[in-house]
Amino acid sequence: MSSEPNVPPPEPDAPTFGDVSHGYAPKGRPQTPPPVPLKDIVRDVVDDLSATAKAELALLEARGALAGHGIKWASAWGFVAACALLVALLAVAFGAILVLAPRVGPLAATLIVVLALLGLAAIAAWRAKRSAADVRTAFRSDLMHETGDE
Template identity: 70%
Template sequence: MPVQKPPPPPTSASASDPHGFGGISHGYAPDGPPSTPPPVPLEDIVRDLVDDAKQTVQAELALLEARGALASHGVKWASAWGFVAACALLVALLAVAFGAILVLAPHVGPLLATLIVVAALIGLAGFAGWRAKRSAGDVKLALRSDLSPQGSDD
């Protein structure tokens, strides 16, 4: 297999390439420094800035609208399923109350059994209402702009 010799370097420089680099810049411009682009007019810069700001605002508004629609959808279904759960709980409480009356009736009589169950349910409702009021107070405190405990903003 014969060994090929590398091509010889160019010996003469052409008129358009006085350094003999064959038009390759090797990191610099062979024909002198590059020309600077003309300056962009200030009104074009401001117009582009205003257009970009307008597009950004439109995108943010579209995002807020999409997030609102998603939240609305979530609230709608959460409230629907919450309503179903509350109805099921009400029916279960009625069954427990009726069962408690039936269990107590042979021992204390039907009227006193009913009064005992009603008193127990009123006590449970009072406790639940007290806890709900306390939790609502925590929410109210969290939503206040001034978190200092002085005064009430009712």
């Protein structure tokens, strides 16, 4: 008589240790999928390249529109600033002439006008600088500031 008891062979559906993978795949490793046909791979690559080209063209169009917007407003606000500065300088010149007059009133009026026009020129110059920053942003190669320097 043999020392091993008669153990029936395991049932075909019964799990064995070779079929278990950390408790997540009780039926064993999944079957490998069939290979993808080459024509499907080529079609996917062509579709991806086409989508990439369309996205690049859309990005270039958007950057051009942003640059156009920035140029338009930078030049408009720069023109306003230049005009206000010219008028302020004219006011200073006329005010200096009027200061020489025997009255004190023209000096105060000249200072008020000059300060108001200089304030307008400062606001217009600030807006022009802000619009010019849009142009720099549109032509920057690193739009996400990944390098950290501008």
